[in-house]
Amino acid sequence: MSEGDAKRREILDRVRASGDIARHDLLELILDVSFERREVTLASGKKSNFYLDLRQTLMRPLGQKLAGELVLRSLMAQGAWVDAVGGMAVGAVPLVSAVLSAAGHNDPATLLKGFFVRKEAKKYGLGRQIEGGFEKGMSVALVEDTTTTGGSTLDALDIVEAEGGKVTRVFCLVDRGEGAREAFAERGVTLEALFGRDDLPI
Numbered sequence: 001m002s003e004g005d006a007k008r009r010e011i012l013d014r015v016r017a018s019g020d021i022a023r024h025d026l027l028e029l030i031l032d033v034s035f036e037r038r039e040v041t042l043a044s045g046k047k048s049n050f051y052l053d054l055r056q057t058l059m060r061p062l063g064q065k066l067a068g069e070l071v072l073r074s075l076m077a078q079g080a081w082v083d084a085v086g087g088m089a090v091g092a093v094p095l096v097s098a099v100l101s102a103a104g105h106n107d108p109a110t111l112l113k114g115f116f117v118r119k120e121a122k123k124y125g126l127g128r129q130i131e132g133g134f135e136k137g138m139s140v141a142l143v144e145d146t147t148t149t150g151g152s153t154l155d156a157l158d159i160v161e162a163e164g165g166k167v168t169r170v171f172c173l174v175d176r177g178e179g180a181r182e183a184f185a186e187r188g189v190t191l192e193a194l195f196g197r198d199d200l201p202i
Contacts, residue, residue, distance in 0.1 A: 004037060004201050005201075007201035008031055008201040011027070011198075011199055011200070011201060012024060012027065012028055012031075015027055015199070022066055022069060022070055023070060023194065025062070025066055026057075026063070026066040026067060026070060026173075026194070027195060027199060029057055029060070029062060029063055029066070030052075030054065030057050030063075030173070030174065030195070031200075031201070033056040033057055033060070033063075034052055034053050034054050034055075034056045034057045035050065035051070035052055035200065035201075036050065036051040036053075037049065037050050037201075037202065038050070038051055046148075046178065048176075049202060050200065050202045052146050052174060052176070054145035054146050054173055054174065055094065055145070057145075057173075058094035058095060058098060058145060059094060063098075064094070064097070064098045064101065065098075065101075065102075067095060067098045067099075067173060067194075068095075068097075068098030068099045068100075068101050068102035068103075069102045070194055071095065071098070071099050071102075071143060071171050071173075071194070072099050072102040072103055072106065072109060074171065074192060074194070075099070075109075075141060075169070075171070076106075076108065076109060079168075079169055079192075080139065080168050080169065081139075082112075082138075082139045082140055082141045082168060082169060083111075083112070083113065083135075083138040083139050083140065084112065084113040084114060084115055084133055084134055084138050084139075084140050084141075084165075085099050085100070085112060085113075085114055085115075085140070085141045085142075085143055086114060086115035086116055086117060086130075086132065086134065086140060086141075086142060086143070086156070086160070087116060087117065087142050087143045087144055087153060087156055088116070088117050088119070088144070088152045088153060088155060088156040089116040089117060089118055089119070089131075090116075091144060091145060091152065092116060092142070092143050092144050092145070092153075092156070093116050094145070095143045095144070095145055095173070096114045096115070096116060096143060097114070099112070099114070099143065100112065100113075100114045113132070113133025113134070113138075114132050114133055115130055115131060115132030115133055115134040116130075116131055116132060117129060117130050117131075117155075117156040117159050117160065118130070118131065119155070129159055129163070130159065130160065130163055134160070134163070134165060136163065136164030136165065137164060137165070137166075138165050138166070139165075139166050139168045140160055140165045140166065140167050140168065140169075141167075141168065141169040141170065141171060142156055142157060142160070142167055142169070142170045142171070143170075143171045143172065144170075144171070144172045144173075145172065145173050145174070146172060146173060146174045146175075146176060147172045147174075147175050147176060147180035147191065147193070148176045148178045148179070148180060149178060149179045149180055149183060150179065150180030150181075150183040150184055150191070153170060153172075153180075153184075154183060154184070154187070157170075157187060157189070167187075167189060168189070169189065169190075169192065170184055170189050170190070170191050170192065171191075171192050171193070171194075172191065172192075172193050172194070173193070173194050173195060174193065174194070174195045174196070174199075174200075175191060175193035175195070175196045175197075176197065177196055177197040181193075
C-alpha cells in the first residue's frame, strides 16, 4: 500500500469513527472521483500539488443527495436560518440545486429559495444579475463546492449585498485552506466547510 493510500484509509477511518456515515460516504466519493495528486495552477495563480474537481461529485446522484443533505443539515442545526441559498454561476449551481432538493423533503425547509449570481448583468430581457428566488431584504447563505481564496464567492457576496440582500452564512464542501476563511472573516462572515485540508490525503 502506498503512502497516499494509507493516509486515505486513515482519514476515512477517522471520519467513519465519528459516526457520521453520510459525511464519510461523501468524502469517500470526493476522494474517488474528484481528487487527484498532481501539480496544477489554481485560478489564483498559485501552484498546488493536488487537484479538486467537485463537479465530478456533484454531477452524480449520490453526490447530489449527500452534499445537499449535509449542507442543509448544517444550515438547520446551527447559526441563523436564511431565506435563500445561492452562489456564483456556474460553480455553485449544482450545490444550490442539491440543497433545494434536500429541502424539498424536509418540512421546515420547504420555503427555502435558491438563486445564482451572474458575473455580469444580462444585456437583454430584464437585465438581471441575480436569477431565481432572490428578493431585496432576504437573508442569504452562499455556497461553493470548493474554496481557495474565496474570490468568486466574495464577488457574489458584493453583488447580493448591492442588490439589498444580507449574506449571513457561507458554506463550502471543501476548504483548501489557502486564505478563504480569513477573507470571509474580514467581511464578518464565518466560512463553514464540511471538509478541510486535514481530510485530504496530501
